[in-house]
Amino acid sequence: MSDTDFRPFDTMLDEAQALRVLQDATAGADDGEIFLERRVSESLLLDDQRVKSASYNAAEGFGLRAVHGEVTGYAHSTHMTMDALRRAAQTARLAVGGGGGMLADAPSPTNQRRYTDADPISGAAFSVKLDLLREIDDFLRASDARVVQVSVSMAASLQQVEILRPEGQRLRDTRPMSRLNISVIVEQDGRRESGSAGGGGRAGLDGVMARDVWQAMAREALRIALVNLRAEPAPAGVMDVVLGPGWPGILLHEAIGHGLEGDFNRKGSSAFAGLMGKQIASKGVTVLDDGTLPDRRGSITIDDEGTPGARNVLIQDGVLVGYMQDRQNARLMGVAPTGNGRRESYAHAPMPRMTNTYMQGGDATPDEILAGLKDGIYAVGFGGGQVDITNGKFVFSCTEAYRVKDGKVGAPVKGATLIGDGATALTKIRAIGNDMALDPGMGTCGKAGQWVPVGVGQPTLMIGGLTVGGSAM
Known part of the structure; x- marks a missing residue:
């Protein structure tokens, strides 16, 4: 499947008529567009040596938006017809009222292009994928x-979008996604603990299906489970914390x-x-949001309004220099706009969303940072x-x-929670490692009921004075 397979204005809608309806x-109004989408997805789950679920889904539809000031009119439909488009336009038009705006x-x-347009689902036969899940199960048990x-779960999808704007501009993007997740439970002396690992990105399944890749994921999931098997109750109190590189950037993201x-920020609620x-x-x-990283889960060639993905600096040497904008x-x-206008699907209006958000590295080595931690927690996952x-x-x-x-x-500790606030935590960063890493490709972010794929990253960090909540075992 490629860009040429999804051209609704060539095969399903008359472009000239659709443009007149949109105009x-x-x-x-100040802005607006028709956003058309087709998405196909496949997922498999092997749980406890049984195929628990296997699904294939295909969906398509459009959303029509008119924006005037702070008001947005939005209507969507699964029917790619001119009648449905006209009805949607009538609904969206209500937001414009008397008008008076100037089109942006x-x-x-x-x-x-930030990624391939190849379909990851068709990269391997269904039976091959299922055999791989069983092989991973056997590998871990052995x-x-x-x-x-x-x-073990495996998922792949291909999203194809086309955007028509009131001045006649047409934009297209084809977005692949693949992911493999592995979870394992271990038991010793009546105690059970779990560990998980995974990864993926905007690429085919061949990457995560490679033997060296999935074996590394499986070993990592098992390692975490075995670490937790010998974990002691976490302490509680205010203490310094060292965060590991990569996935702990989820704290920065949130x-x-x-x-x-x-x-x-426009509404003053941040x-x-x-x-x-x-x-x-x-x-x-220094914190960035970067949608231009090749093949990363949060990357976008264009956002869902047609703005090219960008590398946006948000904080520079501690100073706030930018926001993410639709x-x-x-x-x-x-x-x-910064290329951060994203939506979950054609059924949703876009809003400012992160892509790949990360902190740049510093000069300290991870060993130096840990050596400076006198009494605290080292949080890796x-x-x-x-x-x-x-x-x-x-x-x-x-x-x-x-x-x-x-x-x-x-010793490893079990049940630790980190409590604080982002604004204060930023001012208490005492050391920044030289080992900046991005997560393996497993982030999904929710906002106002919409979910989009994202990436996170950071180097090893020391943050002073976080509250650590402990556990009793």
Whole structure:
């Protein structure tokens, strides 16, 4: 499947008529578009040596939007017909009211591509994929007698989008995605613990199906489970914390990233609202959101409004220098869109969303940072968390963490949670490692009921004075 397979204005809708309908709907508006989408997806789950689920889905539809000031009119349909388009236009038109707006400039086109347009689903036969899941299960059970349960899932999708704007501009993008996840449960002396690993990106399944790749994931899941098997109860109290590189960047994403999205700042509901140009983080802290990284899970050639994906600096050497913007919020704030207008599907209007959000590395080695931790926690992996965007307060649970005293990494701890707020945590970063890493490609971000794929990353960091919640075992 390729770009040529999804051209609704060539095969399903009359482009000239659709353009006239869109122009009528956006007359007097500030912005608008028709967003058309086709998505196919496949997923397989092997759980405890049985095929628990196998699915294949295909969906297509369009959304029509008219924007006037802060008001958005949006209607969508699964029917790719002119009648459905006209009805959607009538609904969206209600937002424009008396009009009086001036249509915003169209996005600048790009000839760059950040990923392949090949269909990852067709890269291997269904039977081959299923055999691989069973092979992973067998591999883990043969690796350690303490393995009592294995769960392996594989997913792939291809999203094709086409955007028609009121001035007649047409933009297209084809977006592949693949992912492999492995979870394992081990048991010893009546105690059970789990570990998981996975990865993927905007590429075919051949990457995660390669033997060296999936074996590394399987070993990592087993390693984490065995570490947790000997973990002690986590301590509680206010202490310094060292965060490992890569996936722990999810804390940065949640506690800081959402607060730097344009809509929250325009409305004044973010903890970072009104602080542009101010020192909000320790010196040396530079945070970016970058949708241009090749083949990464959060990357986008163009966003869901047609703006090319971009490398946006948000915090430079501790100073707030930028927000992530879609077209509407950028216009209302008097700045340029940043390529962060994203939506879950044709059934949703776009909003400012992160792509790949990460902190750049510093000069310290990880060993130097750990040696400077006198009494605290070394957090390597994270699970779920909760964040309040208005004040940046967060609670995150650790899936792998260790007790550290006098610079020596000691026993693993179980049940540790990190509690704090993003704005304060930024100012308490005491050391930045030279080992910046991106996550393996497994992030999905939720906002206002919409879910989109994202990437995170960071180097090893020391943050002073976080509250650690412990556990009793």
